[in-house]
Amino acid sequence: MHELAITESVVAQVGERLPEARVATVTLEIGRLSGVVADSVRFCFDLCTPGTPLEGARLEIIEVPGAGRCRSCGAPLPLADLVAMCECGSFDVEIVGGQELLIKQVEVV
Numbered sequence: 001m002h003e004l005a006i007t008e009s010v011v012a013q014v015g016e017r018l019p020e021a022r023v024a025t026v027t028l029e030i031g032r033l034s035g036v037v038a039d040s041v042r043f044c045f046d047l048c049t050p051g052t053p054l055e056g057a058r059l060e061i062i063e064v065p066g067a068g069r070c071r072s073c074g075a076p077l078p079l080a081d082l083v084a085m086c087e088c089g090s091f092d093v094e095i096v097g098g099q100e101l102l103i104k105q106v107e108v109v
Contacts, residue, residue, distance in 0.1 A: 010026065015053050023053050026107075027103075
């Protein structure tokens with residue numbers, strides 16, 4: 001469960017940058033193709049925040065859909081996973097979105 005390590009890292013990074021602030025909300029962007037399970041991060045967040053500036057903070061997650069572009073015909077296509085076939089029959093698809101894992105915003109009070 002690498003989501004625990006990822007969540008610990010997010011909490012540590014925000015805590016290091018805002019050691020004296022009281023954090024109200026942390027917003028993450030997690031791409032569908034990132035390999036990170038958003039529900040697991042939600043679960044881990046409350047386990048990782050006690051004793052930190054994020055204790056009691058709310059976690060918001062923006063799930064970014066997967067997106068690709070066919071290298072053969074140039075058509076854009078949505079990606080539900082890493083293996084996809086374009087309508088032209090090609091499997092040569094470039095991933096152009098959905099691999100994000102970002103701390104998008106931190107709200108302090």
